[in-house]
Amino acid sequence: MKKLVFALGLIGVSAAAFAQKSSTDSIAEYRAMLQDGNPAELFEAKGEDLWKQKRGPKNASLEKCDLGKGAGVVKGAWVELPRYFSDTGKVQDLESRLVTCMQELQGFNGDEIAKTPFGKGEQSNVTALATWISAESKGMKFNLPQSHVEERKLYEVGKRLFFMRGGSHDFACATCHGQDDKRIRLQDLPNLTKNPGAGNGFGAWPAYRVSNGQMWGAQLRLNDCYRQQRFPYPLFGSEATIALGVYMGVNGKGGEATAPAIKR
Amino acid sequence: MNRKYQIALSAAAVALLTACAAPMPSSADLDKLTQDILGRSFRAQGQAKLDRLTPDEDNSLCAEAERTGVPLDAKVAEAIEARNMKTIKAPADGKYLGDFKEGEKIAQSGAGKTWTDAEGSANGGNCYNCHQISKEELSYGTLGPSLYNYGKIRSALEPNSPVTKAITEYTWGKIQNARAYNACSNMPRFAHKGILTEAQIKHVMALLLDPASPVNK
16 A cells, blocks of 8 residues: 555656656556556455355355356456346346346345445445456457347447437537547547457456545446436446447457556 | 257257347337437436436437448538527627636536536536646647637737637637537537526636637737
8 A cells, every 4th residue: 555655646746747748658657556556456355255255145155157158157257248148138247247146146136236326235246246257357358249139239229329419518428439549638538439449448447446446347437427428327237338338348359358457 | 868958959049040040120220229228227316317318309410420420411410500500699798708717717627517516506618628728737638629829829819800700709609509610519519508607608708819818828
């Protein structure tokens, strides 16, 4: 932690120099300094424990959970999500699939978990689990399946949602994330319509956010994008957020999974 | 192979074939599916009510052009611009410029209209998120063009000159409703959508066009 505080101090000192240097270089430097002590590791450890621990009304672990590559297979699962699951008849992302497993295997109430605010109760456990599971695919390449018609349909829906302008400011996802080499203030914006932006952007979440000291899963990332777009509140695990995951993940095919990343 | 297993296998094969062979819906059906999914995926929170998802024709046309990569037909673009032009109103008292110092504060602020902003709280303009404006602020976005020296390079600082008048009126309109000049501009429609008040827009105008503003130094 001391190292982290020291690194943050350095960033303060050099902040004024950011814009003169390339902001990309400076921010990459800043992240490299932080990589040494990414607090996401704490969430990874918690997630691994939660996977193996017997919990819930059924006093069972999640070790038989099928994340798409067969019961209990964790490695490589995340780079193929969201995907279609025949048992639920739905395309699911990592977080919504985890809720299904917590309900079916452990006896938790999935609807209640979905309604729980981010960072509270079982939601914080879902985030920790997603952090560990994504870390198990670190360095692997995205390869979301598109063989099932439901997966292909959601890609097309996700694309429509990505370009949809709405809210009080007429913002779409594409307003900020549809072009190369743009930024908001000093923050570089990945172009999520193609690689490398799609793989880099989509492949970084769950991520630890230094600015607020929180671990954010992909669902919360999208939730906060919609907040800033001035849209109403997207429900946890909603079809809209999953469709956007399919759209970005498929666009990111071949890109490298870097989650859990560390962000400003 | 036992019979039960064979039946199960062939049922699985049929299911798989059905899934693979199921045709993709038409583009119109996918549009409809997207609307259905939108209806099921959001809830109202704070001031961000569900009516913010109601399709707006100008937005739907631009979104489709951007998604498909097929530019809008020139006539359609003109119709969008004409519709939006009608929303622009000259200042009630005929004065276009307010206080550039207030304008700078509005340009800096990204607050307003999200579900975490209190209803009725002052909205910012989000200007620096996308534009360079004064030279002192290094943290600016690049989604929009630089506005540094805005009035100066347009020769719009001389009072009572026809150029100043034309640029002033254009800038006023652009901030009120950018889609009147560029059908699919990414810039929010600050007056039309009730983001900034007339008084706030005057302050932002001064930031860009007052000869004493740091923007024109």
